Amino acid sequence: ETARIGVTGLAVMGRNLARNLARHGHPVAVHNRTSARTRSLVDEFGHEGTFLPADTPEKFVGSLERPRRLVIMVKAGGPTDAVIDEFAPLLDPGDMIVDGGNANFADTRRRESALRERGVHFVGTGISGGEEGALHGPSIMPGGSAASYEALGPLLEDISAKVDGTPCCTHVGPDGAGHFVKMVHNGIEYADMQLIAESYDLLRHAAGLAPAEIAEVFRTWNTGRLGSYLIEITAEVLAHTDAATGRPFVDVVLDQAEQKGTGRWTVQTALDLGVPVGGIAEAVFARSVSGHAVLREASQNLPGPSRNDAFVSFGFPEAVEKALYASKIVAYAQGFHEIQAGSAEYGWNIDLGAMATIWRGGCIIRARFLDRIRAAYEADPQTPTLLTDPHFTEAVGDAQDAWREVIAIAAKLGIPVPGFSTALAYYDSLRAPRLPAALTQGQRDYFGAHTYRRVDREGTFHTLWGADRTETTP
Ligand code: 6PG
Numbered sequence: 001e002t003a004r005i006g007v008t009g010l011a012v013m014g015r016n017l018a019r020n021l022a023r024h025g026h027p028v029a030v031h032n033r034t035s036a037r038t039r040s041l042v043d044e045f046g047h048e049g050t051f052l053p054a055d056t057p058e059k060f061v062g063s064l065e066r067p068r069r070l071v072i073m074v075k076a077g078g079p080t081d082a083v084i085d086e087f088a089p090l091l092d093p094g095d096m097i098v099d100g101g102n103a104n105f106a107d108t109r110r111r112e113s114a115l116r117e118r119g120v121h122f123v124g125t126g127i128s129g130g131e132e133g134a135l136h137g138p139s140i141m142p143g144g145s146a147a148s149y150e151a152l153g154p155l156l157e158d159i160s161a162k163v164d165g166t167p168c169c170t171h172v173g174p175d176g177a178g179h180f181v182k183m184v185h186n187g188i189e190y191a192d193m194q195l196i197a198e199s200y201d202l203l204r205h206a207a208g209l210a211p212a213e214i215a216e217v218f219r220t221w222n223t224g225r226l227g228s229y230l231i232e233i234t235a236e237v238l239a240h241t242d243a244a245t246g247r248p249f250v251d252v253v254l255d256q257a258e259q260k261g262t263g264r265w266t267v268q269t270a271l272d273l274g275v276p277v278g279g280i281a282e283a284v285f286a287r288s289v290s291g292h293a294v295l296r297e298a299s300q301n302l303p304g305p306s307r308n309d310a311f312v313s314f315g316f317p318e319a320v321e322k323a324l325y326a327s328k329i330v331a332y333a334q335g336f337h338e339i340q341a342g343s344a345e346y347g348w349n350i351d352l353g354a355m356a357t358i359w360r361g362g363c364i365i366r367a368r369f370l371d372r373i374r375a376a377y378e379a380d381p382q383t384p385t386l387l388t389d390p391h392f393t394e395a396v397g398d399a400q401d402a403w404r405e406v407i408a409i410a411a412k413l414g415i416p417v418p419g420f421s422t423a424l425a426y427y428d429s430l431r432a433p434r435l436p437a438a439l440t441q442g443q444r445d446y447f448g449a450h451t452y453r454r455v456d457r458e459g460t461f462h463t464l465w466g467a468d469r470t471e472t473t474p
Helices: 012-023 035-048 057-062 078-090 105-116 130-136 146-159 177-205 211-222 229-239 262-273 278-291 293-298 316-346 352-358 370-379 390-413 418-431 437-448
Strands: 005-008 028-031 051-053 069-072 096-099 121-128 139-142
Touching (some): 012 035, 012 130, 012 146, 028 035, 057 078, 069 078, 096 146, 105 121, 105 177, 139 146, 177 211, 177 262, 177 390, 211 229, 211 316, 262 278, 278 293, 278 316, 316 352, 316 390, 316 418, 390 418
Parallel strands (some): 005 028, 005 069
Antiparallel strands (some): 121 139
16 A cells, blocks of 8 residues: 655654544554654554555655655754655655754755756745644645645645635645745744734733733623634633643743744744844744843842823723734734735745735644735735725824824833834824934934935935035945
8 A cells, every 4th residue: 555645754744644644544654763752653653544654764764655745844943854865765756855944944945946956846835833733634734846736736726724614725836935934933923922822911001900810801702803813812811720830820930032034034034035024023022022031130139110190090991902902913013014025025926915825724824804904915915015905094094193192001000012102103104294314314324425315306425524514326
């Protein structure tokens, strides 16, 4: 018997993906560096479908139907290269390697081009949804050649999440496009999580609500336009009580957020592409600040606001909901701008509406709201920003007074809201008919003769600041 597809790397994601394939009736070859893992998978879950265990790479590759489809689910970076080096010599032209890890898209581009020379398709694939998603239906973002998608697409779509019958999987674009989009997905995930954390902090410390009460607020929000997986699990986490102490779980967790790097990559890449993604950047920085224990300890006696009489009205949770929704729209607008810019830079031709479509289910940022984004790109695929889509313009317009008020209250009370603040600053920057960038240009011309352009004439100008200040055209 031959397997339709094989999975090597049977840690929890690989294991669950293999089970998902088997449960959908696809015979799946399974392999792991240490074969105890392969055995335990088959022992425990062999009844779920057809597993073909292999204890050597040769047997594994030998058990695959041709062209071979081989999924690697190992750690990004060195381990991924090691596995590719191990398996690539065993493959033939036309075979496909799917990398389902959280690889850096630049690595994926390099690997794709090296394997393409040998006729092997390398398909860098973003997979989101964590352990549960991998098992029950993730959101899948495959890059690589269009030809490889013909052979892989039906399988991947079959095991992906479905929303209204539509699979949360589509061919994103060539070479590193899939991993690029997964990276931005994670950047947006960071921003979303930060905005939710700020909302919680305000409800707790400005409105004085207890975690269990805040859980109720999030539960209510989850039934409305903010309805999403992240809001849903936020309520669960906030409602949870620590068994050992009887205290709210959120109070016994060390307040230092960790990260594996995809959010940081999103920001680094955005800097290279020249795309402003303040919402994502502040989310990465907020985690970073939280982790600087020494710095925070040294700062404990820095003075806070001398007055804390900011007025928190009865309707404060509703105002926070508006601030959260408006900030969220901005964060997504920034993330989609980055995808648009990456697509243009690398010639990927990514369909932005399709990305919103495959994020509606399966992934960590799945949300009701993504249907709105899909609709916005359907109405105008070329829109420079989601903010000008009529639905979002109206939503932000309606939210903005509350949004501004919430940020003002936070500032007066000394509660940090970097995500809310940067989102509003971005919004106001885009709206502004004139920005003080004109002054920046004047300063640059003054100290470095860096020149400027004028509003009323074409050309490049320099003022002789050190002499008689006449204007020249260098
Ligand atoms: C997903 C998640 C997944 C993972 C991140 C967490 O889409 O399923 O994004 O990729 O949970 O790696 O990232 P941090 O450890 O950096 O928070």
